[in-house]
Amino acid sequence: MSEQVLRNSLRLNFLYADKYIFPSMWIYPRNRVPYSMLRLIQNGKARITIDGEEIVVQKNQILYVPQGCEMHCQALEDDFTFISIRFTAAIPLYDTELWPERLGIQKITECDEPEIHEYFERIVSAKTSSTAGKSFRMRGYLELIMAYLVDCGAGILSDAEAKLAEERYREQYKNRHLPNQIAQRNMKPELKMDTRIQSVVEYLIMHHDKSLNIQLLCEMVSLSESSLRRLFKEHTGKSPSEFINELRMMTAARRLLETDDRISDIASKVGYDDPNYFARMFKLNFGIAPRGYRSISRE
Numbered sequence: 001m002s003e004q005v006l007r008n009s010l011r012l013n014f015l016y017a018d019k020y021i022f023p024s025m026w027i028y029p030r031n032r033v034p035y036s037m038l039r040l041i042q043n044g045k046a047r048i049t050i051d052g053e054e055i056v057v058q059k060n061q062i063l064y065v066p067q068g069c070e071m072h073c074q075a076l077e078d079d080f081t082f083i084s085i086r087f088t089a090a091i092p093l094y095d096t097e098l099w100p101e102r103l104g105i106q107k108i109t110e111c112d113e114p115e116i117h118e119y120f121e122r123i124v125s126a127k128t129s130s131t132a133g134k135s136f137r138m139r140g141y142l143e144l145i146m147a148y149l150v151d152c153g154a155g156i157l158s159d160a161e162a163k164l165a166e167e168r169y170r171e172q173y174k175n176r177h178l179p180n181q182i183a184q185r186n187m188k189p190e191l192k193m194d195t196r197i198q199s200v201v202e203y204l205i206m207h208h209d210k211s212l213n214i215q216l217l218c219e220m221v222s223l224s225e226s227s228l229r230r231l232f233k234e235h236t237g238k239s240p241s242e243f244i245n246e247l248r249m250m251t252a253a254r255r256l257l258e259t260d261d262r263i264s265d266i267a268s269k270v271g272y273d274d275p276n277y278f279a280r281m282f283k284l285n286f287g288i289a290p291r292g293y294r295s296i297s298r299e
Contacts, residue, residue: 012146013198014139015086016205017123020250021257022080027287028073031246032237035086035201037065038145040111040120044080048073055107062109062116062149083120086205087142088198104153111148119145196221197235200228204240208247209271212240248272249285256294263290 015035019042030049045058049072050065056076057063065071067088111117119141126138200217217240218228232240248270255266267278282290 012139012142013088013202014123014135014142015088015202017083017085017120017127017138018251018254019083019124020081020254022075022253023257023293024075024078024080025288026073026075026080026253028071029285030070030072033065033067033069033071035088036067037063037087038085038142038149039063039065040083040117042081042083042117044075044077046073046075046077046080046082050107053107057108060110060112062111062145064105064107064109064149083124085120085123085142085145088201105146105149106153109149109152111152113148116145116148194231194235196223197231200232200240201236201243204244205247208244208251209269211271212244214240244271245281246285249282252278252282252290253286253293256290263294266290 024044039057039062041057041059041061041063043059045056048055048057048063048065051069055063063082123138123141126134126141129137131137199221203217203220214225214228218225221228223231229239232238232243236243238246252266252270255261255269256263259266261269263279264275267273267275270278272278272281279289282293286293
């Protein structure tokens with residue numbers, strides 16, 4: 001499959017986007033990421049580890065986070081601010097080498113283009129829109145950003161490197177039924193995202209403030225509860241409850257920093273009826289109680 005064919009056949013599925021602001025003490029615990037992400041850093045610095053590789057990101061950089069990777073983050077400066085876009089692709093993109101080697105997209109892209117920054121902002125604004133063309137608009141902005149990243153990466157590889165990438169790509173898929181050989185080459189076995197699990201992931205992202213209803217999810221995708229839990233764990237590295245809790249914690253952290261809402265109201269908005277239980281879960285995830293988290297960020 002040539003690069004041009006791959007680009008023509010690639011279809012991106014927008015999932016979610018939001019802006020986040022964190023203090024220097026913020027830490028995102030080591031987790032497997034069940035979707036791809038693009039992060040535009042708008043202020044501050046952070047240390048991000050992706051599959052063991054440590055990267056320092058800063059203002060006016062776009063970070064590509066590959067689907068299926070293991071990620072850990074730590075803010076290095078106050079008011080670490082970024083816009084994060086979460087998406088999946090119709091072609092399985094679990095191999096962290098596929099994007100940079102086949103499409104030319106780098107983990108870090110310098111970006112001082114106002115137009116690209118505006119696309120990120122527009123995606124965040126559009127997600128609250130009720131217009132009929134909302135989903136097309138957000139996907140359109142995502143594809144414009146992707147086009148910019150591909151253009152920036154074009155020409156980075158020499159002809160010899162491009163040929164090597166092509167050979168490695170073919171070898172990987174030729175031996176996709178030989179996971180032991182792939183593991184020996186320190187490569188992840190291919191894991192194509194089950195469309196049923198992708199539907200569940202998308203539903204949970206859009207409804208993370210609702211009570212988790214496993215029976216409803218099972219009916220949505222025609223799976224038994226045991227099959228749903230097993231497949232969800234295979235594809236995301238988490239149980240449905242762990243996955244939705246992570247989404248709730250990230251949303252709550254943003255609300256604590258960006259609003260003056262009461263903590264009990266924030267707890268309720270992200271799906272926790274008991275504010276004390278919410279506070280315990282927040283401290284478990286961030287190492288500090290919600291009130292302290294808000295206080296430190298505003299000192």
